[in-house]
Amino acid sequence: MENYEVLEELHNVEAEIEDVQEQIRALIEKQERLYERKSELNSILEACKESENEVNNASSSTVENWDGPFEWDSEAADLRLNIFGISSYRANQKEIINAILSGRDVLVIMAAGGGKSLCYQLPAVLRNGIALVVSPLLSLIQDQVMGLTALGIPAYMLTSTTKKISKSKRFMSKLEKCHHAGRLSLISIDEAHCCSQWGHDFRPDYKNLGILKTQFPNVPMVALTATATQRVQNDLVEMLHIRRCVKFVSTVNRPNLFYMVKEKSSVSKVVVDEIAEFIKESYPNRESGIVYCFSRKECELVAKELRERGISAGHYHADMDVNDREKVHMRWSSNKLQVIVGTVAFGMGINKPDVRFVIHHSLSKSMETYYQESGRAGRDGLPSECLLYFRPGDVPRQSSMVFYENSGLQNLYDIVRFCQSKRQCRRSAFFRHFAEPLQECNGMCDICAFSSEVKEVDVSRHAKLMVSLLQDIQASDQRSTMLQLVEKMKTKQKEIGSDLKREEMEQLILHLLLERVLKEEFQHTAYSTNAYITLGPLAKQILQGKKTVKLEVSTEQKTKASERLKRCLGSSGLELKLDELRKELSSIHGGILPHSVLSTQQISLLCSQKPNSLEQLEKVIGKLKTEKYGNKILEQILNYSDFKPTDEQVSDGRAAKRSKTKKNLVLIESSEDEA
Numbered sequence: 138m139e140n141y142e143v144l145e146e147l148h149n150v151e152a153e154i155e156d157v158q159e160q161i162r163a164l165i166e167k168q169e170r171l172y173e174r175k176s177e178l179n180s181i182l183e184a185c186k187e188s189e190n191e192v193n194n195a196s197s198s199t200v201e202n203w204d205g206p207f208e209w210d211s212e213a214a215d216l217r218l219n220i221f222g223i224s225s226y227r228a229n230q231k232e233i234i235n236a237i238l239s240g241r242d243v244l245v246i247m248a249a250g251g252g253k254s255l256c257y258q259l260p261a262v263l264r265n266g267i268a269l270v271v272s273p274l275l276s277l278i279q280d281q282v283m284g285l286t287a288l289g290i291p292a293y294m295l296t297s298t299t300k301k302i303s304k305s306k307r308f309m310s311k312l313e314k315c316h317h318a319g320r321l322s323l324i325s326i327d328e329a330h331c332c333s334q335w336g337h338d339f340r341p342d343y344k345n346l347g348i349l350k351t352q353f354p355n356v357p358m359v360a361l362t363a364t365a366t367q368r369v370q371n372d373l374v375e376m377l378h379i380r381r382c383v384k385f386v387s388t389v390n391r392p393n394l395f396y397m398v399k400e401k402s403s404v405s406k407v408v409v410d411e412i413a414e415f416i417k418e419s420y421p422n423r424e425s426g427i428v429y430c431f432s433r434k435e436c437e438l439v440a441k442e443l444r445e446r447g448i449s450a451g452h453y454h455a456d457m458d459v460n461d462r463e464k465v466h467m468r469w470s471s472n473k474l475q476v477i478v479g480t481v482a483f484g485m486g487i488n489k490p491d492v493r494f495v496i497h498h499s500l501s502k503s504m505e506t507y508y509q510e511s512g513r514a515g516r517d518g519l520p521s522e523c524l525l526y527f528r529p530g531d532v533p534r535q536s537s538m539v540f541y542e543n544s545g546l547q548n549l550y551d552i553v554r555f556c557q558s559k560r561q562c563r564r565s566a567f568f569r570h571f572a573e574p575l576q577e578c579n580g581m582c583d584i585c586a587f588s589s590e591v592k593e594v595d596v597s598r599h600a601k602l603m604v605s606l607l608q609d610i611q612a613s614d615q616r617s618t619m620l621q622l623v624e625k626m627k628t629k630q631k632e633i634g635s636d637l638k639r640e641e642m643e644q645l646i647l648h649l650l651l652e653r654v655l656k657e658e659f660q661h662t663a664y665s666t667n668a669y670i671t672l673g674p675l676a677k678q679i680l681q682g683k684k685t686v687k688l689e690v691s692t693e694q695k696t697k698a699s700e701r702l703k704r705c706l707g708s709s710g711l712e713l714k715l716d717e718l719r720k721e722l723s724s725i726h727g728g729i730l731p732h733s734v735l736s737t738q739q740i741s742l743l744c745s746q747k748p749n750s751l752e753q754l755e756k757v758i759g760k761l762k763t764e765k766y767g768n769k770i771l772e773q774i775l776n777y778s779d780f781k782p783t784d785e786q787v788s789d790g791r792a793a794k795r796s797k798t799k800k801n802l803v804l805i806e807s808s809e810d811e812a
């Protein structure tokens with residue numbers, strides 16, 4: 138053999154080895170993912186077996202019976218209704234309260250809005266002495282103190298300049314004294330995922346909270362979070378030194394949320410038009426909502442454009458002055474502003490229970506973040522909507538932000554899969570993601586609610602063409618963004634005499650990215666990071682015709698969801714009147730938010746039950762609220778009813794005295810750092 142022939146073969150062999158190595162890497166990665174999924178599926182199977190015996194869909198991993206009876210049952214029930222104004226417990230609340238009152242340490246994993254606060258606030262009020270609550274954000278602390286004060290429960294904030302409570306000797310020694318006198322009844326760590334670096338809101342100060350259990354081993358500690366991952370759970374138990382805690386894990390399911398993914402137009406004006414129309418049509422009574430945007434600039438622009446379309450909207454992002462941010466948040470919380478248009482910075486501190494819609498102007502960076510962000514809707518348990526506007530063009534914007542994060546791209550591609558899917562129930566995608574047994578969706582997502590015919594189109598030839606086009610591009614040392622690739626394909630596809638539409642082409646590119654036929658590569662410039670589409674480990678299979686590629690295409694235009702969704706709020710005159718009343722009362726009483734006067738759920742109950750005496754009213758909203766606002770509420774209801782109460786009925790109701798409480802609740806800020 139001639140020298141050059143040997144050299145050529147050597148090059149070929151080397152190229153082939155590289156190719157094989159790439160495939161091996163891909164296969165090993167795949168094997169790892171499959172192992173991971175296998176163990177998830179096994180735990181799902183076990184959970185299914187356990188839950189077969191359970192009555193409701195909230196599962197608790199404990200074998201002890203926390204349902205009762207306990208000696209404090211009736212006192213707890215009295216506080217629940219007459220102080221907190223809550224007519225019945227939600228899943229797991231009673232059991233958690235009982236475990237805490239039995240003196241156990243407790244770990245609570247419960248979805249956003251599940252009602253974690255009551256789980257420690259009620260035992261705090263029931264027990265003598267002081268309960269210490271640790272919360273990571275000033276706004277959460279303020280909200281909570283405001284809410285408790287409105288209920289007549291003495292609560293105080295400690296937001297000293299000392300950043301770490303464990304390091305504040307003065308505070309610790311006061312706490313010691315309090316404990317010594319037998320007055321420290323409970324320690325509660327809210328948003329406990331902040332302890333774990335695997336949680337999404339890791340706060341270094343939270344790391345030191347373990348000291349509380351070491352110092353006060355016999356004071357029950359309750360740690361609460363909405364973050365479900367096993368890794369975070371294990372971390373928490375270790376860091377807080379509560380290894381023998383009773384664990385309550387509730388489902389991630391939010392049955393009252395309607396999930397919907399909408400195709401996003403590439404013309405930005407059209408997108409805002411659609412969003413504005415949706416809000417005006419579905420929420421004409423200015424019910425609250427959030428619109429999440431990708432960038433700060435975009436969020437200012439969208440807020441402005443919504444205002445131009447007659448919607449009262451304000452923007453919120455990390456670049457704003459803290460006071461301006463707080464002002465917008467406050468105006469929205471007190472229902473003076475209907476919509477907040479925010480970036481992800483509008484996050485953990487949101488405590489508003491009656492958010493009726495969360496719209497994503499572009500996709501989130503992972504299933505986990507989407508679950509958290511959309512989960513800010515409907516914390517009061519009433520029907521609410523989560524809308525995600527998706528277009529493939531938004532993917533490279535996100536990928537160039539997340540690619541350097543651990544599993545960043547994989548997480549992004551998971552939510553892309555969620556958005557692309559035209560057949561899989563949105564809710565079941567969450568169950569899969571959080572490794573939980575499937576539950577009924579009850580028609581509460583676009584896929585399950587609207588029948589639209591989906592057909593599969595074989596686009597293997599287009600895929601092959603795209604791969605060979607990229608091969609040529611790469612051979613001439615060029616690169617191509619998604620946009621450029623689509624443009625080039627538009628001319629190229631004439632060769633095979635078939636025309637995929639622009640959107641279908643983009644869809645195909647995403648499909649091939651998810652299938653690892655293509656991959657994204659990133660290049661940094663002084664101003665940004667660009668994402669390029671290049672050949673992936675499985676590109677050869679396409680060229681060799683070993684892989685068929687099919688796209689899912691909806692053939693029938695879906696009916697607008699907002700038209701079909703039956704909404705149960707804002708429709709009756711009485712609801713509107715009571716809504717007005719709670720706003721009025723909250724401003725008269727000062728420093729109280731409207732939902733602390735009456736929750737939206739209570740308004741619904743009042744409208745359906747129409748109590749006509751203070752006594753009857755008490756059964757719905759408890760003694761405390763009846764005493765404070767009862768007469769005004771009755772006045773509104775009676776204006777809408779045919780009957781009037783007798784004078785006796787009114788004075789009987791007035792005579793009812795609520796039980797006074799002398800227990801204290803102290804809220805502590807662990808960090809001054811506000812994202």
Ligand SMILES: Nc1ncnc2c1ncn2[C@@H]1O[C@H](COP(=O)(O)OP(=O)(O)OP(=O)(O)O)[C@@H](O)[C@H]1O
Binds near residue numbers: 223224517
């Ligand atoms: N048993 C109940 N019945 C009716 N409403 C309830 C019940 N328990 C709590 N709520 C209400 O549900 C809303 C959400 O409760 P809470 O703020 O405690 O949720 P959370 O679990 O702490 O959520 P997050 O993770 O978002 O902080 C509040 O308005 C609260 O008053």
Ligand SMILES: [Mg+2]
Binds near residue numbers: 253254327
């Ligand atoms: Mg909470």
